[in-house]
Amino acid sequence: MPTHYRDTVITCDNCAATADRPAPGQAFRALHEEGWREKPNPEERPLRFAPHTSIWSCPACPPVAVY
Numbered sequence: 187m188p189t190h191y192r193d194t195v196i197t198c199d200n201c202a203a204t205a206d207r208p209a210p211g212q213a214f215r216a217l218h219e220e221g222w223r224e225k226p227n228p229e230e231r232p233l234r235f236a237p238h239t240s241i242w243s244c245p246a247c248p249p250v251a252v253y
């Protein structure tokens with residue numbers, strides 16, 4: 187399941203591992219340093235709005251995005 191931007195828990199779309207979402211306004215740097223990766227959900231429509239859900243990968247899974 188893609189993770190909604192309001193979800194308090196981030197879920198890996200490959201293996202369903204979870205991580206706590208940083209508090210609002212806090213950087214995702216710690217998650218990224220652990221190896222979590224995120225990309226906008228490509229199946230979300232319409233795309234004229236900013237996507238509300240994201241695809242996440244955990245450190246143990248192939249990264250969905252590199253940054």
Ligand SMILES: [Zn+2]
Binds near residue numbers: 198199200201244
């Ligand atoms: Zn995973």
